[in-house]
Amino acid sequence: MALLLMVFVITMPAGATTRLQDRGLFMYSSAPGATTDYKVAFTYMTPESIGSVDMLFCNNPIPYEPCVTPTGLDVSHATLSDQTGETGFSILSQNTNHIILTRPSTMISGATAPSTYTLSGIKNPTDTTQAFSIRLKTLDAENGTGPQVDFGSVRGQVTTGIELQTQVPPMLLFCAAQEVADNCTSTSDTYYSDMGRLSPKSTLTAQSQMAVGTNATGGFAITVTGDSLTAGTSVINPSATPTASQPGTNQFGINLVENTSPAVGEDPQGTWLNALPTSGYGTPNKYKFVSGDVIASSPNVSLMKKFTVSYIVNSAPSLRAGVYSTTITYIASGRF
């Protein structure tokens, strides 16, 4: 079996391609929907006659995959306003996302510097969330048909300073209180938890809730910050790793799931399964608190999820007398 495995690994096929080199795209304006000029640059590689250059504008750069036209893009009125390097081209045909440049088929000069072609009057795509590509092909035939000589793709993306009003803008909703509604429309308006009196024989518990949601494709993250419970210079040590509750020792910790020891908290509520507590804060009966930790996150869109935070405090008999308190801040952010 091991021998069979080795044979398969060793007989891996190797790929061989001829790609246009030094490929680049300069968009004179990257504003969505703007009419602007594109300068396409590349170096011809194969020393053969070239009669046409095929430029296909698609979302995906891979030449053998179906071409989806970038939303809003229009090259049907573009003109070839400048060319350097391999010259003599004119536009043979064009439509919304396709331009074919043609010239009498001529052997390339072999110059090492990239040739450039400036196309004026191109209407930019409007989708700022997605890159687009120009699939390039050089051909011997003057009409853009037949076998290709070289190929390659260049990548572009529109960006803007102002959000498009026609799109639903990405939003991040967040609330925290002792109790919150699933969608943050109401909270208990209570922003503190009175845990009672410390005792080395029992564990003090409390819980609060937070709801979070985003339509952003990058998802969200919730970071916790704050100090452990302190009274003057006396500190109840937080658990730096997920640890079970240990009455009789100084311990402060939180988690985001339902626990039985002690009985406190609830599991996350909501239909979005991708929004979860992070590994250190998602194990029942294990508590942790490290300021700056990310305690929950979603890798992509998660419209609304409610988390219940469980707090436990234990104290050693030697703990100094005092009023122990802290403020915990939960910070919701997008992801990149």
Add this chain to the structure above:
Amino acid sequence: MKRLRTIVVAMFAVLIAGAYALPAGAVDGSSAALSIVPKKNYSIKPGGSVKDKLIIRNLSTTQSLHLTLRVIDFTYYGEDGTPKLFLAKDAPQTTWSLKPFMTVGKSVDIGPGKSKSVPMRIAIPAGHGAGSYYSAIIYSGGPGQGSGQVGLSASGVTLVFVTVPGKVKEDIQLKKLGAYDTGSGSYHFIMTQTPKNIGYTIQNKGNVVESPVGSITLKDMFGHTTTIDDVNPASSLALIGQTRTFTPCIKYKTDGKTQGSQMHANGCDTAPLWPGLYHATVDLFYGQNGNNTQEVVKNAVFWYLPWWFIIIMLIIIAVIAYYIWKFTRKVKGKVNGPKRLSRRR
């Protein structure tokens, strides 16, 4: 002396008892219910500026929302897209910081259920170097009223990315490629469960954030090909210096309504893959406006060997071995049999 010792012990006991009998003190907490924009992207030429508005909504219908705004820096946590926020007031400024170029309102008060926009401006000085710059705006909630041992406060963060166009240093190294298990967060050479994700890990050694595009092709031993035509459906970024792992699904769940990046949120479906050896080829493209489009191609192999397949294979091997053994024994019997007879004779 004995009496004195008794008094000291008694006093100490009273002190300790008092400590445990103390009620929780009053501590102001703070919280908020807010809606913000999670991310902003701009392209600003050197010498240029952008004016924009940050729209903030107070989700509470009963309480006013008071927020203070501050620009902070951030970097990455590990290999995913979670920002690591530099919250300390004295945190050193990062080399990619927007702090010197960004001005934003200091605070905002928003009535219950209302929205407000806070003006912001980013101005890039003339002659400033091309590349990516990023910081975050943190909206800190005001203290809530109440008393207790644990006070709560909620804050939000908007990540702000600016690209300054021009010639930039772009360098992405493709570190890993293969079958990826999102549960364990690791690559596997042999998968016993149907692979749902193909992972690739890149390291960004340039001075600009990168968002690669491209495709991954999977080919099995029998020539069947499966293509992941969008290797970065959420247009995620690899920050400057970051090693980032992308884990696109081999097949996305679809409800028939969502498309494109929204499909990414539905998660992965089980792809109809046959057991055996797979060759994965990733073809990545990246490059900023006005710079060369770079292409990275890498191949990798992995095995998909589900337990049922391994068991069947073991049974088949056992059966074959049995028949080989039986055949060998038969042959040996035929060869050795007459010899033994002849020896006896």
